[in-house]
Amino acid sequence: MDKIHVPVLAKEAVGFLRVVPGGRYIDCTFGAGGHSKQILSQVGSGGKILGIDRDGKIIEEVRAGFEEYGDGLTMVVGKFSDIEDYAGRYGFENADGILFDLGLSSWQLDDRNRGFSYLDFDASLDMRMGESEMRAKDILNNWDIKDLIRIFKNYGDIDKAKQVAKRIVSSRRAKHFNTVGDLLSVLEGLGKQYYSRRFLARVWQSLRMAVNDEVGELEKGLESAVDLLGAGGRLVVISFHSVEDRIVKNFFRDYSRRCRCPKDLPECACGGQILRRITKKPVVVSGEELDKNIRSKSAKLRVVEKI
Numbered sequence: 001m002d003k004i005h006v007p008v009l010a011k012e013a014v015g016f017l018r019v020v021p022g023g024r025y026i027d028c029t030f031g032a033g034g035h036s037k038q039i040l041s042q043v044g045s046g047g048k049i050l051g052i053d054r055d056g057k058i059i060e061e062v063r064a065g066f067e068e069y070g071d072g073l074t075m076v077v078g079k080f081s082d083i084e085d086y087a088g089r090y091g092f093e094n095a096d097g098i099l100f101d102l103g104l105s106s107w108q109l110d111d112r113n114r115g116f117s118y119l120d121f122d123a124s125l126d127m128r129m130g131e132s133e134m135r136a137k138d139i140l141n142n143w144d145i146k147d148l149i150r151i152f153k154n155y156g157d158i159d160k161a162k163q164v165a166k167r168i169v170s171s172r173r174a175k176h177f178n179t180v181g182d183l184l185s186v187l188e189g190l191g192k193q194y195y196s197r198r199f200l201a202r203v204w205q206s207l208r209m210a211v212n213d214e215v216g217e218l219e220k221g222l223e224s225a226v227d228l229l230g231a232g233g234r235l236v237v238i239s240f241h242s243v244e245d246r247i248v249k250n251f252f253r254d255y256s257r258r259c260r261c262p263k264d265l266p267e268c269a270c271g272g273q274i275l276r277r278i279t280k281k282p283v284v285v286s287g288e289e290l291d292k293n294i295r296s297k298s299a300k301l302r303v304v305e306k307i
């Protein structure tokens with residue numbers, strides 16, 4: 001099967017970055033490089049892009065297709081929580097723009113052996129995007145009930161998180177979780193009211209977010225991005241579900257305040273307002289884009305500018 005990832009909200013994202021010839025941009029979620037390609041077409045020969053992705057498999061597969069850009073593109077396998085290190089190493093401090101296009105690439109979702117889709121019955125319950133310490137099966141086989149409830153609630157917004165966690169823990173006596181099918185058969189036992197595509201998508205999302213520490217990555221990545229941006233530089237974030245979007249929205253709101261200090265502090269110690277919100281409401285996909293790419297459905301794009 002041909003591997004294709006259609007970049008989501010690409011025109012909007014690149015437009016908001018206000019790419020200037022000779023500028024330096026960081027693409028924190030390079031994937032198959034769809035967004036970067038568009039930035040590269042606008043920065044000209046003097047411009048530079050640092051493309052980061054934690055998934056070494058994707059980077060190796062697409063690398064040859066980007067050779068024509070030479071020094072204009074530096075591709076790195078790594079986590080975006082470490083962008084400050086990479087930016088320091090490759091000269092991307094005071095960047096002109098930084099992009100996060102969160103979540104999974106279609107390349108990962110369509111890779112039938114990695115357990116990212118609940119449709120891949122025989123796949124291993126892995127769900128690692130890169131070099132994580134644990135796999136989804138480790139969580140299912142070993143975590144205690146409190147932690148399972150926490151991830152189903154916080155990462156999947158699952159109402160009956162306790163029932164789901166209980167069912168998983170009690171099934172361990174008879175079952176060792178190894179494949180997608182193992183988890184499906186346990187969840188099926190919860191009854192029809194649970195077993196919908198929406199519910200399964202939320203369980204998968206919770207496990208994937210825990211395996212890859214996606215909340216920790218996003219919080220650290222956003223903080224570092226703000227530090228790395230030069231004055232007037234823009235930060236563009238595309239998220240795909242409410243848990244991510246909430247983090248981005250709150251982060252942008254907090255850093256756009258005149259002061260983030262506790263109210264009882266006699267004088268400001270935070271240095272004052274750091275960001276200015278460019279999008280008051282998130283930008284969503286048009287009907288035309290949705291017709292071409294159903295996976296773009298839940299995308300929300302938010303933009304801030306460093307003061």
Ligand SMILES: C[S@@+](CC[C@H](N)C(=O)[O-])C[C@H]1O[C@@H](n2cnc3c(N)ncnc32)[C@H](O)[C@@H]1O
Binds near residue numbers: 028054079080217
């Ligand atoms: C939606 S895709 C990006 C697609 C890309 N914009 C394109 O046009 O092809 C998200 C990518 O981010 C990567 N990713 C997710 N979390 C990451 C992290 N914490 N650090 C680095 N890369 C990450 C995933 O491996 C995936 O390839």
